[in-house]
Amino acid sequence: MSFLNKIGVIPNDESIFSSEDQTTENESTSIIQKLTRRTFIKSAGLASSSLVIGMQFSTLNAADKKDSAFSPDVFISMEKDGTVTIISHRSEMGQGIRSSLPLLVADEMECDWNRVKVKQAIGDAKYGSQNTDGSRSVRHFYYRLKEAGATARTLLQNAAAIIWKVKPDQVSIYNHQAKLKNSSQVLDFSQLVEIASGLPLPKKPSLKLKTEAEHRYVGKDNMKNIDGKEIVTGKAVYGYDVELKNMKYSVIARPPVLFGKVKSYDASETLKVPGVIKVVELPSLSPPAVFRMLGGLAIIAENTWAAIQGREKLKIEWEHGSNASYNTKAYEENFKQALIDPPHIVRNRGDWDKAKQAADKVITHDYYVGGIAHATMEPPAATAIVSDKGVDVWTCTQTPQSAQGNAMGVMKIPKEKAETVRINVTLLGGGFGRKSKPDYVAEAVFLANETKMPIKVLWTREDEIKHGYYHSPSYQSLSASFDKKGQVTGWYHGMVNHPIGATFNPAAKQAGSAELGQGDMPYDIPNIKITNGESDTFLRIGWVRSVTNINNAFAVSSFVDEMAVANKVDSKDYLLALIGKDQHIDLAKDGFKYSNYGENFDDFPIDTARFKNVINIVAKNSGWGKKLPRGHGLGIAVHRSFCTYVATVVLVSSSNKQVSSSNSQASSSKNKITVEKVYYAVDAGKIINPDRVRSQMEGAAIFSISNAFYGEITADGGIVEQSNFHDYELARIGQAPEVNVEIVASDAAPAGIGEPGVPPFSPALCNAIFNATGKRYRRLPLNQYGIV
């Protein structure tokens, strides 16, 4: 219990809901629900809760009466002393969501933020999607959470009206208090909670949501991270830090090649290591990989060190299987072949082939971006107990419901008994997409069940680098055709990579995803052809922060810069001209069924005016066009991803000065690139927490420096060649530039922030390097050229 309190997880040993619960169903999308006091005390362990507001989102299980009637997604509860508890149902991995969403609720409810507590939800379908991925927490929950807050505020307003015997419009609610109009009388929320808890819920149409101007916390700059103090004192609990009574520690020797198997092993030396308890074989894996265990041999020990030592002493003969044929460098030739006549045309406008034939000039360039590992500072970790009461897991997961499903798969627990598998979500020491793939949860549950002991599975750094779900390497070919006046007449973009789809379906061959920055490029060109080639897949491929936007944006925005240079036009002016008139781009006209990050086009159009606006802002802030010292250069790129528009200008210098980094190769005599400064202009629509928007952009720049300078996972014989930070390097503090961020004030629907800062960085960087040095780099990472 003390541990549960420490990480703010709600114990879930009793059913949350009973038939006593009152429900009001609205015509529209959400059902606001008020639970009785007794039920909530039972469910949430809050001894003196009186008012509990829940929301249910009809997108989930709308047809399932039981769930839709009684399953709230988000709780607001208030104790008798007025303390408000807001449930965070999304995972915190550094993006600040545990601060930002509760802030939105508290603001709408007119809470005093100092009297708000945040509790982390367990994994449960009743919350709707908890998959904290795709930069969508705010995009999906902004209005729904405002409605929840407004419902609670209205109940409190109605309660005060009853006490004062006036109409509700004579009562205003401000900062945890009700105030009577034309009077000095006030009532604290603590004085209203009992009465409010007995009132009928207001109908949704009667709710008055606060305007932007009325927000007191939302959009303000000085809001502190709610976990800040725990973090700086070392008290914050991550997946790696979970400690249970009698818990044992496990590290696993996984097959070096994907789908490899243990042929034989000798654990005699392992078992001699003091502290090693036993060695357990995990079931071997056959395709598809999905989020299942990789197999191998687990060392169970009294501490992590003993487990690591035991693993080193293990003698294993592996049967590598067919993926041992894979060599990343050699496979580039297959990629090139795959782009000769790619079978998948994803977007087609006019007639590219004709435009090319009729052209006065055609330029063609190929781009290659290496595979990338997530390299979260906290490697994956999960702790599990299996008992007659079910399965309890504590883990750093972006997607507790997938983790739950994975655990159920291991234990063969049917769907109707999902509540017996409780996924408690800790803080995540970085996510970037890795922790939405809960293979490590399956391992912990399997081992806890086999050994009948509480087991913590810890991935070492070597495990994390060698057994990841990688961003695929990619090969791309782009061409543009021009008429005699230099006007662009055609655009061709072919792309091939190992598809993420192969992780889920071994037959998947089509490179993907054109949805992410390839098919949706915004340039207004009369003839467009965009294609994908096919490829086999030999490693687990997954999504890494911004996914294939990483490589697509690099190629598209590098190539556009090359077009500008070829036409002797300023890069910024060329971008603006190529985007053309103000319009909402209709990709369906070009035969491209674009999914738009799952959003509708009314709220989230592809709006060329917003592209141009961020370009103009970033150009102004960066002093675009100014004269720079010798060896310096500015580069620009613009990209829309996750429905957010980001323009980036990077300032670099090229010199032979020593960079303050343990990464720099002293042996190379070449000039080195320094990223001096980065400018971002970001239009994400409405935002909640500007400080966290800025921090995500700062982080995106530095994440992208790591990608662009060093990011390359390679395999030989199907075995990943990198293993730790000496051969999979990350940017260090001496390489971190100052990052200037301007957030566009916007009334548009809230979009996404976690990922959109990544895609435009690498092309802006390489465009800047071109302007500083005259050299164009079309392959990432840049360390292969000796310039970083």
Add this chain to the structure above:
Amino acid sequence: MIELSINGSKHKLDVSPEMPLLWALRDVIKLTGSKYGCGKGLCGSCTVHIDGQATRSCVLPVSAAVGKKITTIEGLSENADHPVQKAWLDLNVAQCGYCQTGQIMSAASLLNENQNPTDDDINTAMAGNLCRCGTYPRIRSAIHQAAKLAREVK
């Protein structure tokens, strides 16, 4: 038996003398504020102070810490009131926060030796601490602010 002095308290441990201090702290003494990131002294997440010096606990055998004064993040201050912690909170430095205890211990050690570090001093002293979230610009600002805070206190 190995006897260690950690945050002013004596601890007797029945562990192999080769066990890195990090695992003794985390798994045996249950002080989990010092983090694992690489196990090879490459990332700095495990940084503690040994007699005031920033040290990577993941590659330091417990036997080498005997008789020394070990300070972990849990012992850096009474109530998050070390100037470095204050500056970290004031500037909202942390994103995921995982590497930050190591960053803070390295920064505190730097300020012990250099009360007014330049950007270059900071870049050199902090080069061993990785942050994947990319909080480096704020770390630099926070160290300058902490230095100012510490000078004002004195």
